[in-house]
Amino acid sequence: MASTPQEDAELKALSQALHQLYDPVLDEPVPERLRARNVKHARWRSVAVAAGWVALGLGAGVLAGWQLHDRRPGVPPQAEVPGFVKRAAVAHAVYSPEVRHPVEVGADQEQHLVAWLSKRLGAPLRAPKLEDVGYSLVGGRLLPDESSVAGAPASVAQFMYQCKQGTRITLYVRTNAVGNRETAFRFAAEGNVKVFYWIDRKLGYALSSADIGKDVLMNVANAVYQQLNP
Amino acid sequence: MSDAEDIVVLIPRLRRYARALAGEHNAADDLVQDTLERAWSKLHLYRRGTDLRAWLFTVMHNVYVNQRRAARNNVPLDEDMPELAQPARETDTLVLRDLDAAIRRLAPEQREVLLLVALEDMSYGEAAEALGVPIGTVMSRLSRGWEKLRAMLSGLPAGGKQLKIVK
Structure with missing residues (x-):
């Protein structure tokens, strides 16, 4: 693996592409559920979090939308069975x-x-x-x-x-x-x-x-x- | 800094790797959350002075393996699907989302190695330690994963040009 200059170059290109693809995650705010020190007692699953946002009502509507739909552009959600x-x-x-x-x-x-x-x-x-x-x-x-x-x-x-x-x-x-x-x-x-x-x-x-x-x-x-x- | 503070600082790195590994946003954060819970509760097992990041990646790997084991009987399954020979593309341009989709279709073992080396810049030795496998296994998984990725992304010419990225 990566033994020739050609392969090295390709691996490097792949690395750059991966960084371009996933580095934006580094700049996202860390969700509250991951910042809680003792997450064991605050085990909020994403569904519960989303439901909570929705339950806050209209005022939180924008936030809820963000919470539910924030994914990096161009990446489709997990496909359902057609x-x-x-x-x-x-x-x-x-x-x-x-x-x-x-x-x-x-x-x-x-x-x-x-x-x-x-x-x-x-x-x-x-x-x-x-x-x-x-x-x-x-x-x-x-x-x-x-x-x-x-x-x-x-x-x-x-x-x-x-x-x-x-x-x-x-x-x-x-x-x-x-x-x-x-x-x-x-x-x-x-x-x-x-x-x-x-x-x-x-x-x-x-x-x-x-x-x-x-x-x-x-x-x-x-x-x-x-x-x-x- | 305390170990706890160090862990907090590393959370964005864990999220990035989890996103690449698990794909979907919430699934990735679930993986991070489970990893952190385990890390907090097992912190006494961490040997100070060793690489905390490597230790956290090891924890995440174990959590990921357990999650997949638990999910194995769920459908639809996307894992271990054979890759398809994609029809030839009109351009040799590799679009980023194609790369993401291709990464998704690698066997999880190959995906892990590929991401640890190419995204997390780990050496083969570090990746081997994080995954708890021999270094030769890391190299063969990397090699096979890379070949599969190359085959899937037919925009990537077999003999030649570098990846060209368009946003």
């Missing part, structure tokens, strides 16, 4: 146990399925091939999205996959995903459905399963991502 992830989990729970009608269009008509869903969602979709991680395509279906775009009803696509043991996972794809700056994998659990989700430019993806472990699901999510972003 609505589409919850809907993906529900769709998984509804359709994956289906024995006779798990999908609208089967994998035997894969080309038609993908073309149809791409047309309805208004974006070129692909059904990733997951044989390498033990799953094969069962088919897919069109679903309504809760949110509509510019008054027009929006649609989402669900692809279903199954392994040899019959365990199913579903890949839920929606267009016009908001907050498309975020591209990290995230994990959420909705009831007993585990979901890995990510947003890639305008497309939001949620990969759901109720029956396999998080590690296995993550492995599949990686495979999906790799295929969609070669």
Whole structure:
């Protein structure tokens, strides 16, 4: 590490960037709850502090706003689980146990399925091939999205996959995903459905399963991502 | 100055590190608060004459590890997520908030080492002591964290240019 001048320079640049990013904290006033000498007996949690400010009423309104919203500019708050992830989990729970009608269009008509869903969602979709991680395509279906775009009803696509043991996972794809700056994998659990989700430019993806472990699901999510972003 | 006064003086430094480590404003101050509580109650364990700041960082590290252990079963989880290959950016400009987001996505162990060395200017030895791990572990975590960070920030050319910062 940092053995070459090049690496030294990069580490130094990183250090400068980190200072630029976090040094403003040094100039912030230290909150009262941290200045109390024996904080053990004055254990104010941030929520309690915020609630207290609010309780002071209108006069303290500005302060409360400051207290609740003071974070350095440009850094988004911790993201909540987006609505589409919850809907993906529900769709998984509804359709994956289906024995006779798990999908609208089967994998035997894969080309038609993908073309149809791409047309309805208004974006070129692909059904990733997951044989390498033990799953094969069962088919897919069109679903309504809760949110509509510019008054027009929006649609989402669900692809279903199954392994040899019959365990199913579903890949839920929606267009016009908001907050498309975020591209990290995230994990959420909705009831007993585990979901890995990510947003890639305008497309939001949620990969759901109720029956396999998080590690296995993550492995599949990686495979999906790799295929969609070669 | 007494140890207590020294600790108070160091609070802004603890807050800065906590903000970088824990991210969100209130979570970071919670981490600082828990660290201070523990430091006050364990102050008799601090050996005078040794580096108080290093000792406080050790306390914070332990609190942080405990907090994460307690939170491990909560969802959504962001930790230990694999990094994604970001689509190539249009510019090679590294925006600060991208760096913050990338730091967030490092494994916590790597994030700690990276911040102690690059933000807190600790030597590998000091970081090793603060984290209670061998120096070789510090170096390998730093190396891996740095590689991951580099991969995430595709604005950072693999072979070359320095980070360019825009506000």
